Structures are given as structure tokens and as C-alpha cells.
Amino acid sequence: MSLYPLKFQPILKDKIWGGSKLKTVLNKDFSPLPNAGESWEISGVEGDISVVSNGNLAGNNLEELIEVYMGDLVGDKVYDQFGMEFPLLIKFIDANDVLSIQVHPDDELSKERHNAFGKTEMWYVIEADKGSELIVGFNQEVDKAKYVAKLEEGKLEEILNNEPVKKGSCFFIPAGRVHAIGKGILLAEIQQTSDVTYRMYDWNRTDDQGNPRELHTELAVDAIDYSFEKKYRTDYETEINKSKELVRCPYFTTNTLEFDKQIEKDYSQLDSFVIYMCLDGDFTIESEDGITTEVTKGETVLIPAALENVILFPKGKTEILEVYIK
Template identity: 30%
Template sequence: MTTSVAPFRLKPWFSERVWGRQDLRPWYSETGTKELVGEAWLTGPQCIIETGEFSGREFASVAAQIGGEFPLLVKLLFPNEKLSVQVHPDDAQAAAMGEVRGKTECWYVLEAEPGAYVSLGLKDGVDAAKFRAAVADGTAEDLLRQVPVSVGDMLFVDAGTVHAIGPGSVLLETQQTSDVTYRLYDYGRPRELHLEKGLAVMKAQTAAGKVSPKKIDGFVRLIEQKYFSVDRFDRFDASTAGNIQVAFDGPGCLVGLSGTSVVKTSGGEVELTTGRAVVVPKGTGSVAVAAGAGAAFVRCMAPA
């Protein structure tokens, strides 16, 4: 399938969270709210299109023109406090519960203070009964595997993995387009828990964990899984800056991490800046990117 829709840029949609921050600089100079912001949704259905023929419309409203619902929800996460201990169902579990799809995701660490960590998976021997008891007595955190994180780490969060995120990092999250989250434990904060649903879908063992990067001609593959691949393009200097071809086998987006680049196709040019996503619709094939010195960006892509 081909599309006549040229790549276009989205305006981030900021999600208020009790564990978030007021100041998201240097990623964003302002968020439009004085509340704590935990997530910047870069490809959310409610994001506003900033460029091209659909400028001013919500992203979800152009699904028919770009080959269907965009399969990847890409976000920046800004945890200032611990996130809840939670779990997401896989596709089969989600369907059994009346949901459209499950939620498999990954985290790429963009910033990390000393001591930053995530919790990823259950310790050996932990089952639903033990976890239920730990939630009741406030010790659920003790049953999770704590993983220290540093800038450049990629972590796979397989559906069914009990997980949490500690404070002191900025993460780029790439996931299936789904917001099905079952909150198991929340440190006494007055938010709804979904303990029974969460215990029903959590798995003792999953494929979650750190993923080693692979150098490929012209970029670094950070992760490749069933629902997505994420690749980093950078190290452009005065001698290497210029047009590079970035291929897309399926629908995806480019996310600016630093500097400024320009995405070029026969349909026009779109500037790619820090903290913004440029959507590349299904069937585009490849785009030329004029990368300035110091620029870095990632390609988040779904299978064809």
C-alpha cells in the first residue's frame, strides 16, 4: 500500500501525573499547565498536527488517510517520584477482557541521575498469592527486580511484566497504541488499584530486560521486537551532516533528541526538533533527512 500523505509533525500532548514535574526543560520550555506533567505524548491520538495538509487537526482524525490507526504510541516520561507498580496484558489477555489490544513497550534512557533505576519483573519464587499479601502489607516493592539505569540503556518491557519506574530519569517510551494499565500498588496514594485484573495477567517470567545495541550501517539498532523497532541516528558533524536516507518498511516516526534536522520528501519539507515527532505514514518507503551538526534522532517503526 502506498499513501499520498507526506510526513507531518505533531505537537506534543502533555499528560498530568502526580509523579511528574513542573519544569521539563531542556526538552520543553512550557507545557501549557502549572500542574505536574509526567508524560509528553508525541504520537497520541489527541496530538495536534502542526504541518501539512491536515494542520490543526487531531492525529486520530486522519487515520483513514494514513492507512489506519497509527500503531505506535511514543512518549517522553519525566518521573520525579516513583510510578505505581503496574502490569499490562498481552493481546490475548486484553481481548479476553474486552480491550482492543495489549501493551508491550520499551524504554530508552535519555537522562539518568546517579542511582536512577527501574523495577522490572518479579524475583524468583513470587506468585500471585505472595504478591497479593505483599500489596496488603505494603512490601510489594521488595518483590521486584531493581535494575540500575544509565543514559543509553534500552529496556524491553514485555506484556505481563510487573514493573515500575523510579525517579531521576527521562525515558523515551515506544509502545503499542494502548493505554491498558493495571495498577497493582501505589505507595498509599489515593488512586484506584486494579489488583485482581493485574494479578490475572502478570507473569512470573517474561523476556523483559536490558537490550544490547547493534551497530548497523548508518545507525544503531536499539531494539527489535514483534511490535516495533527503535534505531538511533547521530554523530553528525560538519563533515557528515547532510542528506541521509532513512528507510521505513512500515509506518513510523522520527523523534528529535537534539539539534535540528529537516525531513524531505516529494511532498515537501518538515523540520524535526527536540522533543517532537514527525510521522511517516505507511507506504512512504523512505525519507531524506538533512541532519545538522550535533543532531540526533530516533526512528520508531512498526512492522510493515
């Protein structure tokens, strides 16, 4: 059976800090969850493997597709490296309240402790309420002793870097960098396939039963990168009808693409799948065999590696993120 642009059933996650924007802004209005905080758009995480929702392959999950199509789906190089495990987890996140302050271990520490990959990720802000902020990194030189002292004194916020954000703000979060998504922010998150998170502080919140959420303060101490950066925000340029790079790292490359006319994409030199996350507008994908796939705001599509050429037809001005491994 020939491959074509694949959509998947979103996996929605109820979160104590979740809100309604996944439904009202990104059209996840089928969600029964009162506080939908995350929509896992494409996932190979065990227990949450994405299932195809369109075309002849509907009902098959991502792992089954990789088993059958291998490099034709993900790219030969990607398949050789990751085998049956899809290497990226693609999410939309709606923070109606601030998330916990957290950190993710790197590949080495994750393998040692959890037999898992680490988690390097990036954020791209889709919408932000006035005054919204992210926490990214430290605001001064910090070492392990200073961090532990501030944590024990209940003064961790004093050494954390707050970043005001607006639509289009972009941040790269390598494993080890302390971070938290602030209240009133809707964003796209691209990350390694990993669900390993260490919570360092959770604002003294409790769940419906009055219990505090689990913290991982001791695990976090050795996972944190204590280095101080003068600038954490990612600067980039946009140009209408051209893909412009946001982030490139060993785990993924992400571009932004705003277009209002037909775009032809040639991926013949790229040995990887490509993912489109539609942030605004609607468009049609036409693949080499003439198959057309309609994509609307809030949808995510995987272009198999075997599809080397596609044409994108926007319906008015459209904005997408374009993700692949290089």
C-alpha cells in the first residue's frame, strides 16, 4: 500500500494547569477533558502511540507503520539509528496556569537511570496573553550549592530567568536547562521521544484530593546544567513563502513557513520524514501521485520520507512549522 501524508488522532492530556485554548483556538473541540493541557499530535511513547486517522492506513499505529515501511516512512538514516521507536514527540500545550519548574536529563543520564532517551526540546509561542512569561535558565551565575540553598530556603524564583513572550517567540531548551511554561501561553513543542521530567518546584499546588504532586528534587540536582547564558531567546528572520530556520540540533530541525501562494517542496536530498504543524490558516498538500490532503489550523501531518516532492496550496495566508531530522 502506497504511503501518503498521514494524520493522527490527537492524544489529549488532562492537566491541573490546562485550559480551553486547544479547543477554542486549535479546533480540538471534540475533547471531553475539562482542562486539556496537552495534545500529543505525533507520539511513539510507549502507552501513547499515535494512530492514523486518514486514508487507507487509518487505524494503524505509528509503530506498526514503522515495522512495515521502515526507511520509506522515517528515512533510512533515522531507521538505522532508532529502529522501531519514532524519535520525536510533537505537542501543542495550553497553559492556563503556570507549570511546575522542571528539568529533563540528557541522553546519558536518562539511559543510566530510566533506560530512555533524554529530552531536548523547543517551544514556539502560538498565542500569549498580555504579560505572559516563560521561565528559561538562570538569571545569574549559579552552582549546585547555590541552587540547593535557594531551593531549601523557598527562594528558587530569585535565581530563575523570566522571559516575556508574544506570538512567535521561540526558545530552544536543551536537556539540563531549567524551565517552566507560564500562565496564558499556547505553544507548539517539538522534543525527543521521552516522557522523563524532574519537577523541582510546583508552587505548593495540590490536586483534587488535596495532595501535592510528586517532586524529584534529588534526581534534578545532577541533571541541571548550571551554566548562565546572557540570552536564551532564539532570534530568527521570516520571509513570506520561504522556509526559515528556527532551531537546528542533532535531534531535530524546525523551520517556520508563512505562505500565501503555491509552494513546491523538494525533499529528495533529505533522508527523513517531515512534519507540518498548522498554526494558522488552512492548506492542501498534493503529493507526487496526485493524492490531496486537506490540513486545517491545529492539525499536524507527517510526510513520509518516500514522498520526495509535495506541493502546498494555501487558502489565504497560512503559517506552519516544518520539522525533520538532518
